[in-house]
Amino acid sequence: MKDVVIIGGVRTPFVKAGDVLLNTPAPELGRLVVQELLYRTDVLPSQIDELICGNVASPVDAANVARVISLRAGIPKDRVAHTVNRNCASGMESISQAADRIRSGQANAIVAVGVDSMSNIPLLFRKQFVEKLLELSKSRSLGQRLSRMAKFRLSDLAPVIGIKLGLTDPVTDLMMGETAEKLAREYHVSRDEQDQFALHSHQKAIAAWSAGRLSDETMTLYPAPMSEPLSNDIGPRDSQSMEKLGKMKPYFDRRWGTVTIGNSCQVTDGAVALLLMEREHAQSLGLRPQGLIKATQFAGCDPARMGMGPVYSSAKALEAAGMTMDDVDLVELNEAFAAQVLACQRGFEKPPEDCNGAAHRLKSIANDQLNVNGGAIALGHPVGATGARLVLTLLGELQRRDQAVGLATLCVGGGQGGAIIVERMAA
Numbered sequence: 001m002k003d004v005v006i007i008g009g010v011r012t013p014f015v016k017a018g019d020v021l022l023n024t025p026a027p028e029l030g031r032l033v034v035q036e037l038l039y040r041t042d043v044l045p046s047q048i049d050e051l052i053c054g055n056v057a058s059p060v061d062a063a064n065v066a067r068v069i070s071l072r073a074g075i076p077k078d079r080v081a082h083t084v085n086r087n088c089a090s091g092m093e094s095i096s097q098a099a100d101r102i103r104s105g106q107a108n109a110i111v112a113v114g115v116d117s118m119s120n121i122p123l124l125f126r127k128q129f130v131e132k133l134l135e136l137s138k139s140r141s142l143g144q145r146l147s148r149m150a151k152f153r154l155s156d157l158a159p160v161i162g163i164k165l166g167l168t169d170p171v172t173d174l175m176m177g178e179t180a181e182k183l184a185r186e187y188h189v190s191r192d193e194q195d196q197f198a199l200h201s202h203q204k205a206i207a208a209w210s211a212g213r214l215s216d217e218t219m220t221l222y223p224a225p226m227s228e229p230l231s232n233d234i235g236p237r238d239s240q241s242m243e244k245l246g247k248m249k250p251y252f253d254r255r256w257g258t259v260t261i262g263n264s265c266q267v268t269d270g271a272v273a274l275l276l277m278e279r280e281h282a283q284s285l286g287l288r289p290q291g292l293i294k295a296t297q298f299a300g301c302d303p304a305r306m307g308m309g310p311v312y313s314s315a316k317a318l319e320a321a322g323m324t325m326d327d328v329d330l331v332e333l334n335e336a337f338a339a340q341v342l343a344c345q346r347g348f349e350k351p352p353e354d355c356n357g358a359a360h361r362l363k364s365i366a367n368d369q370l371n372v373n374g375g376a377i378a379l380g381h382p383v384g385a386t387g388a389r390l391v392l393t394l395l396g397e398l399q400r401r402d403q404a405v406g407l408a409t410l411c412v413g414g415g416q417g418g419a420i421i422v423e424r425m426a427a
Contacts, residue, residue, distance in 0.1 A: 053094055054387060194259070204378070
């Protein structure tokens with residue numbers, strides 16, 4: 001099997017939904033980040049074999065958003081592109097599929113993208129309103145029209161919130177935050193612990209931006225209709241405090257809960273792109289890879305405890321790479337909820353009984369190796385993009401610290417986990 005390397009990557013600033021990227025839909029975010037990637041890596045569009053895009057909130061006007069991004073970014077029309085959806089791990093799935101295709105010799109150079117514009121997740125009409133509209137459209141006379149129009153009620157116009165549907169598991173009927181509440185109870189994660197974790201996420205992100213660590217991976221946008229450049233994430237709060245977090249009421253379990261908006265990830269718009277190549281092909285082009293993909297793995301778990309997915313998938317990835325957590329220098333574990341990350345830390349230390357046979361490869365994750373530049377609680381979680389962002393941030397930090405091995409992992413709505421192990425390649 002061929003070695004797969006990551007040549008480089010870049011992302012847009014991550015912006016809270018409904019803010020300045022409201023008028024920049026997913027295909028445009030993807031186009032911008034792919035063109036910036038090709039510019040930064042000094043690779044021509046004609047040197048790309050295909051593009052794979054992870055996306056969750058599929059735009060209705062761009063069903064195969066990968067193809068739209070590819071063509072608009074200037075990649076030749078005879079190169080293929082397809083879109084993948086593994087919920088929160090969609091960006092990671094795009095990397096995984098790209099790596100598989102390169103390993104098997106089906107391609108030499110693939111752009112892996114993750115993108116979502118959560119601002120543009122639609123509001124939907126209720127079913128009874130749609131049915132009444134259909135009946136009205138079939139009217140053949142004025143009398144029929146008037147009769148059917150008389151059946152409409154003001155309550156028919158109450159919208160169905162698309163993002164709420166998407167964040168509710170149809171098997172368990174639990175919202176993702178409710179699954180985090182389950183983990184908080186089962187792993188005895190207190191409200192104070194969650195708020196402390198959230199505060200530290202903001203503090204680390206602010207420190208990373210102040211030191212220029214996150215600017216290395218982030219491009220500048222000029223979003224319409226504003227003319228001012230956007231270079232920083234809109235999410236990290238330097239004024240965040242335990243006092244402010246403590247005033248926030250539980251959101252998913254109003255009476256007994258501990259999960260709040262403040263200790264949960266932010267709903268966000270953003271895009272990420274990474275260039276993957278076959279190792280010898282990259283050398284033939286004179287390109288210097290940043291990292292080598294050692295393993296990509298996904299695992300299933302109880303949908304009602306979907307937040308534990310990183311424990312299961314990381315064990316599988318370590319086994320596939322022939323490693324243990326002793327070999328791992330840094331970990332990027334997506335902060336869907338503070339409760340979920342803290343439960344995973346305890347799960348790494350003492351894996352669940354139903355964890356696979358590779359559980360012995362796990363051990364506790366030290367705080368100083370986990371999400372050292374903050375995570376989704378501060379930076380945001382554009383669901384289709386985050387899996388790719390974890391890998392991008394991880395590689396950059398391994399380079400800065402001159403460390404060798406990193407683990408990127410995240411939980412997936414519906415009861416899965418994803419994990420990628422990368423090894424830094426010396427400059």
